[in-house]
Amino acid sequence: MNPLSRCFLYGIVDLGYVAPENVATVTTRLLEGGIDILQLRAKERLKKEIVKYAEAMLPLTKAAGVPLILNDYPDLLNEVEADGCHVGQEDFGVAEARELAGRGCVVGKSTHTLAQAHTAEREGADYIGFGPLFPTGTKPSAEAIGLAAIRTLHEQVHLPIFCIGGVKLENLRDIMGAGARRVCIVSDLLLATDVANRTAQVKSVLSFAA
Numbered sequence: 001m002n003p004l005s006r007c008f009l010y011g012i013v014d015l016g017y018v019a020p021e022n023v024a025t026v027t028t029r030l031l032e033g034g035i036d037i038l039q040l041r042a043k044e045r046l047k048k049e050i051v052k053y054a055e056a057m058l059p060l061t062k063a064a065g066v067p068l069i070l071n072d073y074p075d076l077l078n079e080v081e082a083d084g085c086h087v088g089q090e091d092f093g094v095a096e097a098r099e100l101a102g103r104g105c106v107v108g109k110s111t112h113t114l115a116q117a118h119t120a121e122r123e124g125a126d127y128i129g130f131g132p133l134f135p136t137g138t139k140p141s142a143e144a145i146g147l148a149a150i151r152t153l154h155e156q157v158h159l160p161i162f163c164i165g166g167v168k169l170e171n172l173r174d175i176m177g178a179g180a181r182r183v184c185i186v187s188d189l190l191l192a193t194d195v196a197n198r199t200a201q202v203k204s205v206l207s208f209a210a
Contacts (some may be wrong), residue, residue, distance in 0.1 A: 001067050001083060004127055006200070007036035008206045010162045010184035011199070013043040013057065014138065017190040020049075024056045026195060031064045033189075033199020034190075039086055041071040041195075054080045067106060077101035084108065084126070088115060094123040108162075114149055117157045125159060129184055132165020133175065138186050139165070151179030169198065172205050182206075 011030045018026050023040075030038060038061055042050045054070060058081060061068040067083040070076055074085040076095040084106025087097050097107045108127045109120040120128045130153060132142050144165065154161060163175055164184035175183060185202060192198035 001065055002036055004037070004067075004160045007067070008182045009035055009199070009203055010037045010039065010129075010164075010182065011035040011189055012039045012041050012184065012186045013053075014190065015045060015053070015184055016138065017187060020053065023053045026183065026190065027057045027060050029195035030199055031060060031066060032196040034203040035066060035189075035199055037067045037069065039069040039071055040082075043071075047073060047076060051076060051079050053153065054082055058082065058189065067206065069106060069108060074098070074100040074105075074107070075102075077105055085153055086110070086129070094120065094125050112145060114156065117153055117161070121157050121159050127160040127162060128157070129162050129164045131163055131167075131184075133163055134166025134171070136166040136187075147175065147178035150175070154179050154181065168203055169205070172202060176205070 013023055013026055040054055042053055057068055069084045069086050070082050071086050072091060072108060074092060077085060086108040088110040088169055092111060093106050106126045106141055110129045111117040111120050111124040117128055132139060132144050133147060144173060150163060159175050160182055162182045162184040163180040167175060167183045167185045168188040189198055
């Protein structure tokens, strides 16, 4: 499995954008493009459905050595061999998520401020998401936080930090110029005409910036 230290492009197979019957196909295209880590996000789906989607993705992600993260529901790690879970500010604490998982796993935490990022690090999160940087259709009610805090965040918090929220190929260089090293992209990959090619283009920018 790719260690988090070598993961720079985080993709999300979001059922808000991906039809259930296309989960495996989209996963394959993201992997072909060079995605480093993948999350399954299936808001408002039954747990048994989430297990089914995860099981469709797992043979693909395991073969590629790419970690598979479940959004929410750390307890489902008792049922599927995903590599971890991701929790939001309104969800579980990091320790609680690990306890519910019942085994060693990666736990990521969503953060929106420097203070939340520091708290997540103290709680023992393995990585954090930081955003939304820009307005995003994925979470339309969330207030965009902009780019101003990114450099300070990277100076103060010593975890893998994935900047998220409205991140696209067209603004990626600006985000990297503001101090980001890792990003999470959702709609710009999932809605691309050629998912694999768009993923590869983003990876190329990230590699150049690194």
